[in-house]
Amino acid sequence: MRTSAEYLKSLSDGRTVIVDGKPVDDVATHPAFAPVTRTVGELFDLAADPANGMQVTDEVTGNPVNRMYVAPRNAEDLAAWRASAQVWADHTNGWVGRSPDHVGAFVAAFASHPEAFADERSLADNVLAFHRRVLENDLYVSYAIIPPQVSRATTAHAWEGDFIQVGVKEERKDGIVVRGAQMLATGGAVADEILVSCIKPLTPEDTDFAISFTVPVAADGLKLYCRRPYATEATSEFDYPLSSRYDETDALLVFDDVFIPWEDVFVYKDVPGLRKQFFDTGAHVLGNFQAQIRFATKLRFLAGIARKVAAVNGVDKFPGVVEKLGELASLVSVVESALHAAQFTAATDEQGFFRPGAQSLYAAMGLQAELHPRVIGILRELVGGGVLQVPSSVLELVNTDTAADMERYVSSPGISSVDRVKLFKLAWDAIGSEFAGRHQSYELFYSGAPFVVKGYAFRNYDYNKPLQAVEEFLASYGVDGPVGSSAEEVSA
Numbered sequence: 001m002r003t004s005a006e007y008l009k010s011l012s013d014g015r016t017v018i019v020d021g022k023p024v025d026d027v028a029t030h031p032a033f034a035p036v037t038r039t040v041g042e043l044f045d046l047a048a049d050p051a052n053g054m055q056v057t058d059e060v061t062g063n064p065v066n067r068m069y070v071a072p073r074n075a076e077d078l079a080a081w082r083a084s085a086q087v088w089a090d091h092t093n094g095w096v097g098r099s100p101d102h103v104g105a106f107v108a109a110f111a112s113h114p115e116a117f118a119d120e121r122s123l124a125d126n127v128l129a130f131h132r133r134v135l136e137n138d139l140y141v142s143y144a145i146i147p148p149q150v151s152r153a154t155t156a157h158a159w160e161g162d163f164i165q166v167g168v169k170e171e172r173k174d175g176i177v178v179r180g181a182q183m184l185a186t187g188g189a190v191a192d193e194i195l196v197s198c199i200k201p202l203t204p205e206d207t208d209f210a211i212s213f214t215v216p217v218a219a220d221g222l223k224l225y226c227r228r229p230y231a232t233e234a235t236s237e238f239d240y241p242l243s244s245r246y247d248e249t250d251a252l253l254v255f256d257d258v259f260i261p262w263e264d265v266f267v268y269k270d271v272p273g274l275r276k277q278f279f280d281t282g283a284h285v286l287g288n289f290q291a292q293i294r295f296a297t298k299l300r301f302l303a304g305i306a307r308k309v310a311a312v313n314g315v316d317k318f319p320g321v322v323e324k325l326g327e328l329a330s331l332v333s334v335v336e337s338a339l340h341a342a343q344f345t346a347a348t349d350e351q352g353f354f355r356p357g358a359q360s361l362y363a364a365m366g367l368q369a370e371l372h373p374r375v376i377g378i379l380r381e382l383v384g385g386g387v388l389q390v391p392s393s394v395l396e397l398v399n400t401d402t403a404a405d406m407e408r409y410v411s412s413p414g415i416s417s418v419d420r421v422k423l424f425k426l427a428w429d430a431i432g433s434e435f436a437g438r439h440q441s442y443e444l445f446y447s448g449a450p451f452v453v454k455g456y457a458f459r460n461y462d463y464n465k466p467l468q469a470v471e472e473f474l475a476s477y478g479v480d481g482p483v484g485s486s487a488e489e490v491s492a
Contacts, residue, residue, distance in 0.1 A: 001044070001047055001048035001055065001064055001065075001066065001138055001483075002044045002047075002048065002138035002276075003041075003044060003045055004038075004040075004041025004042060004044050004045045004135070005041075005142070006434050007037075007040065007041050007044050008028045008037060008038075008041050010192065011026065011027050011028040011190065012026050012028060013036060013216075013217075013218040013328065014218050015027070015189075015217045015218040015222075015224070015267075016218075016222065016223045016224065016472055017033075017189045017224045017226060017251070018116050018224065018225050018226065019032055019226050020228060024189075024252055024332075027189055027190055031192055031229075031231060031232045032226070032229035032232045032247075032249070033189055033229075033230050033249065034396060035229075035231045035233070035246075035247065036096070036190055036231070036245070036246060036248045036249070037190050038245075038249055039091075039092060039096060039245055039246060040096075040099070040100070040140065040187075040190060042090060042091060043088050043092075043099060043100065044100075044138065045153075046087055046088065046091060047066050047068075047084075047087075047088075047138075050064070052084075052087050053067075053080065053083060053084065054067050054081050054084040054087055054088075055067060056070055056080075057449060058135060058136075060132070060401075061136065063136075065135045065136070065138070066084075066101075066104065066135070066138055066269070067080060067081055067084045068081065068084055068085060068088075068100070068101035068104045068105060068108075068290070069104045069105075069107065069108050069131075069134055069135050070108055070135070070288075071108040071111065071112040071282075071354075072346075072353070072354040073348075073352055073353070073354055075346065075478075076171075076209060077354060078343060078346050078354050078356065082289075082293060082343060083251045083340075084101075085101055085289075085290050085294070086107060086291045086293060086297070088101055088300075089293055089294040089297040090297060092245075092246055093296045093298060093301040093302065094296070094298025094300075095242055095245075095246040095294060095297070095298060095301075095439070095467040096187075096246050096248050096294075096295035096386075097186060097187075097248065097291070097294065097442055097446060098142055098186040098187035099294070099358060100139075100140040100141065100191075100284070101290050102287055102290055102291060102294075103141040103142055103143045103195055103287070104134065104141065105111065105283070105286040105289070105290045105462065106143070106195070106278075106283040106284075106286070106287045107130065107131050107141060107283075107285040108131065108286065108416055109133050109281045109282045109283035109285075109286045109287070109353065109430040110130075110131065110277060110281050110283055111127060111128055111131035112129050112282070112331075112351050112352070112353040113281035113282065113351050113353065114127055114128055114283065114366075114392065115351075116273075116276045116277055116280045116281045117266055117267065117273070117277065119229075119268065119270070119273075119274075120443070121262060121265070121323075123266055123267065123268065123270060126262070126263050126264065126265060126266055126275055127266050128359075129263060130264070130266070132286070137192075138142070139192040140187075140190075140191045140192045140193075141192065141193050141194065141195055141214070142184040142185050142186065142187045142188040142191035142194050142195070142253075143185070143194060143195040143196070143197070143272050144183055144184065144188065144194055144196050144197075144253050145195070145196070145197045145198060145199040146180040146182065146183050146184055146198070146199065146480060147165040147182065147183070147198060147200060147209075148164060148165060148181050148182070148183055148252070149183075150164050150165075155200075155202050155203050155205070155206050155209075156202070156206050156208075156209040157203070157205040157206045157208075157209070161265060162178035164180055164181065164378075165181065165182065165184045165198070165209050166178050166180035166181060166196060166209070166211075166253070166255050167179065167180050167208040167209040167211065168208050168209075168268075169223055169257060170257075172259075172479065173244060173266075174261060174262065175260050175261040175262045176211075176213075176260050176262075176265060176268070177211070177257050177258065177259055177260075178196075178211070178255045178257075178258050178260055178261075179255055179256065179258075179298040179444075180209075180253055180254075180255055181253060181254045181255065182196055182198075182252075182253050182255075182347075182365075183251075183252050183253070183438070184250050184251070184252070185224065185250065185251040185252075185253050186248055186249070186250045186251075186442075187248045188217065188224055188249075188250075188251045188253065189217070189224050189226055189249050189251055190248070190249070191217055191306060192217065193214050193215060193217065194214065194217060194253065194328075195212070195213075195214050195273060196211075196212070196213055196214070196215060196216055196253065197211065197212035197213075197267065197277070198210070198211075198212075198274055198356070199210060199274070199278055199448075202271050202274065203271070204271060205271075206271060207269045207270075207271060207357060208269065210267065210268075210269055210270050210271040210273065210274055211265070211267055211268055211269065211487060212265070212266040212267035212273075213264050213265045213266060213267075213318060214264050214266070214275065215225075215258060215260060215262045215264065217426075217438055219258050219259075220256050220258065220259070221255060221256040221258040221259075222253065222254070222255055222256075223253070223254045223258055224251040224252070224253060224254075225251060225252040226249045226250065226251045227249065227250050227251070227438075229247060229249060230243040230247040230435040230438070231243060231244055232433050233434065234319055235393050236393060236394050238393075238394040238422065238425065239393050239394055239425055240425070240429050240433060240435070241425065241426050241429055242426070242429040242430060242433075242435055242436075243429055243433055243434070243435035244436075247435060250438075252406065253318050254369050258299070261468070270383055282349060282353055282355045285355050285356055285359070285361060286355065286356065286449060287360050288361060288362075288425035289342060289356040289361060290336060290344075291365075291447065292338065292339055292361060292364050292365065292445070294338060295335060295364075295368065295372075295443070296332065296335040296336050296339060299331065299332045299335060299371070299372075299375055300332055302328075302375050302376070302379055302430060303325075303328045303329065303375070305379060305423070305426060305427050305430060306324070306325060306328055306378060306379045306382050307325060308323060308423060309379075309382050309383050309424070309427060310382055311422060312412050312415050312423060313386070313412065314412070314413065314421060316408065321382065324378050324381060324382060325382075327378060328375060328378055328379075331371050331374060331375055332375075334364065334367065334371065335364050335371065337360075338360045338361060338363055339360075339361075339364070340365035341357060341359075341360035342356040342357040342358075342360045343357075344357070345357030345359070345360065357455075358460040359457075359460045359461055361451075361463070362456040362457040362459075362460045362461075363457050364481075365447060365453050365456060366450075366454045366456065368444070368447075368453065369441060369443075369444050369450035369453070372440065372443040372444065373440065376430075376431050376436075376440060379427065379430065379431055380431050380432075383424065383427045383428075383431070386427075387424050387427050387428040387431070387432060389410070390410070390420060390421050390424050390425060391406060391410065392427070394421075396416060397418050403417075404423070411457050412471070423480055
């Protein structure tokens with residue numbers, strides 16, 4: 001199994017990651033990326049330790065491989081798979097959304113349904129070979145599956161200018177040349193490879209853009225334009241404990257005539273094939289099962305901050321505060337319960353893949369746009385102005401000229417100024433910093449606009465039963481049924 005040292009060393013591969021108009025020499029040492037690469041490296045070390053239960057024996061090689069990259073085949077597999085996802089989610093307290101297990105789950109499900117990629121070019125074999133490459137090399141794969149936000153009124157074929165969305169510029173005997181851009185490669189700057197495709201519906205006129213392929217981050221002609229990093233703005237770990245560890249970056253991918261060999265192409269000029277890869281394979285369900293495990297972990301962490309803030313402020317017995325903490329408990333439990341239900345209702349599909357139950361999983365996702373803002377809102381109410389009444393930095397706490405004032409005026413009964421400020425700095429990084437603002441948007445849109453996600457919930461809920469219940473009830477009475485005494489008097 002791969003170690004953090006091997007992962008960090010592999011990042012020095014000449015990839016073109018651009019920040020502030022300049023390419024980054026080495027993401028493993030650059031201040032914008034080094035913190036999250038250390039975090040990802042720690043995840044690999046956790047998986048490499050057999051004591052954490054994240055390994056399973058590869059049926060082909062007999063070697064241990066990461067369980068997160070193998071599709072579950074039965075209830076025991078799924079339980080172990082979920083436990084493995086929890087190990088990684090716990091390590092980041094749910095703050096790294098695109099850890100390697102997210103797209104790893106998609107790839108595992110792809111490989112469990114190669115028939116979804118059937119094509120005269122043997123694309124299904126490419127999917128299986130890629131899955132094996134991920135397994136045997138313990139790869140970190142990110143993805144970019146959303147077109148640039150040029151226009152949502154039309155699709156790529158109708159946009160001004162050729163190849164705004166990444167598409168096929170040239171077909172060769174040994175592969176294809178792609179040009180254009182795609183978003184939003186969260187974690188892409190520190191990944192090994194990126195799965196590039198399109199999850200948004202395309203039209204038959206968009207055939208040139210109906211592709212799916214994987215590309216090494218260091219491929220010639222591929223540039224990653226990252227959004228503003230937050231880790232570089234973190235003055236210290238004490239002042240920004242989340243920004244300084246978990247800023248995984250988001251990037252726009254730009255392809256300047258990048259050559260993709262046929263063996264790395266999964267879907268080629270096939271509009272229906274784009275949807276099949278995500279939904280017929282079960283990849284969308286398994287990948288989002290992992291995402292909701294991570295999301296529940298983050299909500300628990302936020303609830304923990306709220307509970308501790310209430311205790312430090314001595315208000316945790318106030319009825320109004322207990323009500324808020326109770327609502328937090330309810331909101332977190334909704335997601336946790338949906339995960340239990342998805343696991344309980346999982347079933348084996350025709351290819352032997354044990355899929356988590358879609359109804360409860362998509363129900364939780366459908367509420368995510370309401371759950372996360374509400375949890376953040378409650379935490380904001382409970383911390384009140386406490387997050388504003390903190391010193392500018394840790395230096396006031398350690399400077400002998402200012403530390404006494406901090407201890408006298410910025411503390412609570414039984415709580416030192418250092419511990420109080422530390423807690424409220426954490427709360428601010430969760431609700432008010434630039435990192436926190438990015439996370440609010442990420443949780444709202446990572447799986448699509450809220451109306452799209454609620455559409456998943458709608459399509460995976462069996463409305464026949466409630467409709468039948470309503471129809472049967474309506475049929476149980478009519479205009480000739482019993483009436484009350486007042487109605488009888490009117491009738492008389």
